[in-house]
Amino acid sequence: MTEDKVKGKLIIIGGAEDKEGGCEILKKVVELSGGKDSRIVVMTTATLKPEETGSLYRKVFNRLGVEKIDILHINNREEANSSCLVEMIKQASGIFFTGGDQLRITSILGGSAVGSALHSAYLNGVVIAGTSAGASVMSDTMIVEGDSDSAPKKCTLKMAPGLGLIKEVVIDQHFAQRGRIGRLLCAVAQNPYVLGVGIDEDTAIVVNEEGSFEVIGSQSVTVVDGSTIRYSNVSESDPDQPLSLTNVTIHILPKGYCFDLKKRQPRKGKNNL
Amino acid sequence: MTEDKVKGKLIIIGGAEDKEGGCEILKKVVELSGGKDSRIVVMTTATLKPEETGSLYRKVFNRLGVEKIDILHINNREEANSSCLVEMIKQASGIFFTGGDQLRITSILGGSAVGSALHSAYLNGVVIAGTSAGASVMSDTMIVEGDSDSAPKKCTLKMAPGLGLIKEVVIDQHFAQRGRIGRLLCAVAQNPYVLGVGIDEDTAIVVNEEGSFEVIGSQSVTVVDGSTIRYSNVSESDPDQPLSLTNVTIHILPKGYCFDLKKRQPRKGKNNL
Numbered sequence: 130m131t132e133d134k135v136k137g138k139l140i141i142i143g144g145a146e147d148k149e150g151g152c153e154i155l156k157k158v159v160e161l162s163g164g165k166d167s168r169i170v171v172m173t174t175a176t177l178k179p180e181e182t183g184s185l186y187r188k189v190f191n192r193l194g195v196e197k198i199d200i201l202h203i204n205n206r207e208e209a210n211s212s213c214l215v216e217m218i219k220q221a222s223g224i225f226f227t228g229g230d231q232l233r234i235t236s237i238l239g240g241s242a243v244g245s246a247l248h249s250a251y252l253n254g255v256v257i258a259g260t261s262a263g264a265s266v267m268s269d270t271m272i273v274e275g276d277s278d279s280a281p282k283k284c285t286l287k288m289a290p291g292l293g294l295i296k297e298v299v300i301d302q303h304f305a306q307r308g309r310i311g312r313l314l315c316a317v318a319q320n321p322y323v324l325g326v327g328i329d330e331d332t333a334i335v336v337n338e339e340g341s342f343e344v345i346g347s348q349s350v351t352v353v354d355g356s357t358i359r360y361s362n363v364s365e366s367d368p369d370q371p372l373s374l375t376n377v378t379i380h381i382l383p384k385g386y387c388f389d390l391k392k393r394q395p396r397k398g399k400n401n402l
Numbered sequence: 403m404t405e406d407k408v409k410g411k412l413i414i415i416g417g418a419e420d421k422e423g424g425c426e427i428l429k430k431v432v433e434l435s436g437g438k439d440s441r442i443v444v445m446t447t448a449t450l451k452p453e454e455t456g457s458l459y460r461k462v463f464n465r466l467g468v469e470k471i472d473i474l475h476i477n478n479r480e481e482a483n484s485s486c487l488v489e490m491i492k493q494a495s496g497i498f499f500t501g502g503d504q505l506r507i508t509s510i511l512g513g514s515a516v517g518s519a520l521h522s523a524y525l526n527g528v529v530i531a532g533t534s535a536g537a538s539v540m541s542d543t544m545i546v547e548g549d550s551d552s553a554p555k556k557c558t559l560k561m562a563p564g565l566g567l568i569k570e571v572v573i574d575q576h577f578a579q580r581g582r583i584g585r586l587l588c589a590v591a592q593n594p595y596v597l598g599v600g601i602d603e604d605t606a607i608v609v610n611e612e613g614s615f616e617v618i619g620s621q622s623v624t625v626v627d628g629s630t631i632r633y634s635n636v637s638e639s640d641p642d643q644p645l646s647l648t649n650v651t652i653h654i655l656p657k658g659y660c661f662d663l664k665k666r667q668p669r670k671g672k673n674n675l
Contacts, residue, residue, distance in 0.1 A: 278551070280578045280602050280622035281654055305553045308581025314654060329553050329644075349553035349644040357651075360668070360675035371602075371622040371656035375668045375675045378630075379652050381554055381587060383644035395633070395648045402633035402648045 136254035139294055139336040143302040143328030144228055144261035146346065148189045154333045154346050158258045159193045161335070162223025168197040170221040174204070174237050175229025175262040182227045190225075209241035218246040223256040226263025232273055234266045235291060244292070251294055264302045264328060269293045272301055275312030281372040283363065286315045295336060298390065301327045304351060313353050318363040318374050321355030324393060332383075336390075343387045352380040354393050409527035412567055412609040416575040416601030417501055417534035419619065421462045427606045427619050431531045432466045434608070435496025441470040443494040447477070447510050448502025448535040455500045463498075482514035491519040496529040499536025505546055507539045508564060517565070524567055537575045537601060542566045545574055548585030554645040556636065559588045568609060571663065574600045577624060586626050591636040591647050594628030597666060605656075609663075616660045625653040627666050 138161055146154040162169055171186045173179035183200035190198050199217050203209050218224065224247065226234065238244040251257050257267075265271045271291035279285060288299075301313045304327035317325040328334060329348030336342045344350045355377055362373045380395045382388060387396040395402045411434055419427040435442055444459045446452035456473035463471050472490050476482050491497065497520065499507065511517040524530050530540075538544045544564035552558060561572075574586045577600035590598040601607060602621030609615045617623045628650055635646045653668045655661060660669040668675045 278579050278581050280605075280656070305581065305584050306551050308551050308578065308583075310581075310583050311578050314652075332553075347644075349646075371620075372654055373622075373656050373659055373670075373675075374652075374654040377652040377654070379587075379647075379650040381645055381647040381650070383553070383646050386646055397646075402646075 135252055135338055137251040138256050138338065139267060140256060140258035140333055141264045141267050141300055141328060141336065142258065142260035142333040143264060143304055143330050145303070145330035146260055146333065147331050148185070152189065152193060154331070155189055156193055157335060157345055158223055158225060158256065159190065159195055162256045165194045165196070167195055167222045168220055169195050169223045169225060170199045170201055170217055172224060172226045173200060173202050175231065175234050176227050177229065179204070186225065186227065203237060203243060206237055206241055209238050209243045212242065215242050215246045218243060218250055221250060221255055223258065224250065226259035226266065228261030228263055231262040231265040231271055232289060234262065235289065239290070239292070247292070257294060261302050265300050266292045267294045268298050268300050269296055270299060270323070272299060272312060272316055275315070277312070278308035279311050281311040281315040281318070281374070282370065283315060283366065283368045283372065286312050288316065297323055299323045299325055301325070303330055305329045305348065310351065314374060314377065315372055317353045317355040318358065318361045318372060321358050324390065325353030325355070327351040327353065340390045341387055342390065344382050344384050346384060349381050349383045352382065352388055352395070354378040354380070356393065408525055408611055410524040411529050411611065412540060413529060413531035413606055414537045414540050414573055414601060414609065415531065415533035415606040416537060416577055416603050416621070418576070418603035419533055419606065420604050421458070425462065425466060427604070428462055429466055430608060430618055431496055431498060431529065432463065432468055435529045438467045438469070440468055440495045441493055442468055442496045442498060443472045443474055443490055445497060445499045446473060446475050448504065448507050449500050450502065452477070459498065459500065476510060476516060479510055479514055482511050482516045485515065488515050488519045491516060491523055494523060494528055496531065497523065499532035499539065501534030501536055504535040504538040504544055505562060507535065508562065512563070520565070530567060534575050538573050539564045540567045541571050541573050542569055543572060543596070545572060545585060545589055548588070550585070551581035552584050554584040554588040554591070554647070555643065556588060556639065556641045556645065559585050561589065570596055572596045572598055574598070576603055578602045578621065583624065587647060587650065588645060590626045590628040591631065591634045591645060594631050597663065598626030598628070600624040600626065613663045614660055615663065617655050617657050619657060622654050622656045625655065625661055625668070627651040627653070629666065
């Protein structure tokens with residue numbers, strides 16, 4: 130959480146969320162943003178196909194009953210400082226980041242007037258949702274690139290500063306579907322202070338004001354807790370050498386399961402698991 | 403280990419071992435089988451291309467200095483009971499199982515005279531090596547099929563009795579490369595008594611007489627220890643529902659790292675990690 134006074138919620142989606150069936154995740158975005166009365170801003174900055182992606186989400190949110198939808202194609206830093214666009218962010222009750230390239234989001238919005246309006250909106254109670262690249266940017270430090278389906282190695286992992294809406298966490302998306310456990314383990318090994326959260330496709334975490342999340346959607350969330358690590362060679366190994374790590378703790382949490390980010394404790398309802 | 407009196411070693415390879423470069427893993431097979439004086443039997447039962455696969459391994463083992471190489475194309479249970487083939491197994495100092503389909507190995511050799519000769523050979527000090535499907539068959543219960551790159555679910559996992567050369571362990575191969583952590587977690591969750599050992603491509607474990615293994619090769623071995631699991635819904639969940647599991651312990655071990663299978667303890671040299 131950015132600070133104790135956060136009033137907003139985050140919906141962090143592992144990509145490829147259902148847009149045609151029950152739309153469980155996107156319905157949750159609408160519900161938490163205020164239902165039919167919500168005003169949703171779709172941020173297409175991540176994608177190089179903003180028109181196509183924007184109109185796809187307009188259609189879905191429309192079908193889910195939302196009338197007030199603004200699609201913001203912010204494509205450069207000049208636009209990211211436009212006071213007119215800042216005004217649109219201020220009026221939103223929900224803000225949705227599409228997928229694409231996470232570095233586009235941070236390099237264009239980071240340190241801009243729109244970027245700072247996003248933080249204020251979140252602090253003031255607005256829902257911030259993001260899918261795929263739009264999920265990765267939520268954390269302080271984000272994974273930009275890294276080998277999928279491979280053993281954890283330092284050289285394959287590239288990280289960069291994210292939007293910082295969620296602290297002490299590193300998010301990965303398309304998680305099981307792209308075999309990303311190796312790169313998330315590597316990220317966590319570098320500093321076990323951060324908790325690794327790998328979100329599968331069509332799956333999301335809803336992070337509340339108290340710093341807990343609940344899983345929704347059809348697949349699972351993998352939590353990698355490195356605080357139990359007894360040994361790692363991450364600092365002395367060569368970049369292309371496979372990492373060694375012992376005693377990492379893993380939790381697999383599907384729909385309905387919760388996780389307390391401060392206590393690093395999985396829960397279901399009120400029961401610690 | 404089948405019993406305390408085992409004198410043989412196992413070399414369990416995650417598939418796609420190097421056959422053209424330094425051949426680290428296959429060299430180890432030769433070395434432990436007796437070097438240039440070894441007599442290696444290659445078992446092609448798993449594959450539907452036995453001639454091709456057999457001659458490939460004959461070339462490699464030849465290049466590594468072995469002169470006495472027998473290729474055994476056992477294709478049915480009648481052959482698996484041939485006393486002449488049993489004799490060849492008896493004369494081997496190393497036995498190598500190629501990749502293919504693990505059910506071919508167990509359905510053809512299981513309960514046959516050759517199958518029982520294999521066990522005796524292992525007890526008496528012969529090296530048994532296997533790659534890919536030939537690795538999976540080593541354990542008591544083996545993974546036959548299961549989704550790669552997906553969240554752990556019961557329905558996607560099929561298991562069957564293996565050759566039982568290594569007890570209390572379930573092996574998976576092509577591990578990181580095919581994103582198989584989900585299916586191995588599912589196997590372990592069903593009975594945390596078994597230790598999950600996921601072996602990457604061009605990587606192997608060398609299991610010694612004392613019940614420890616050392617990792618060799620270019621990638622990593624992932625050990626999944628379910629004895630720390632606090633909660634799992636594996637018995638009550640629907641087959642197609644994603645599993646929930648908390649507090650699984652994971653170790654990532656590259657080349658040079660060891661693991662004591664009895665104590666479930668990672669080591670490097672004499673140091674517990």
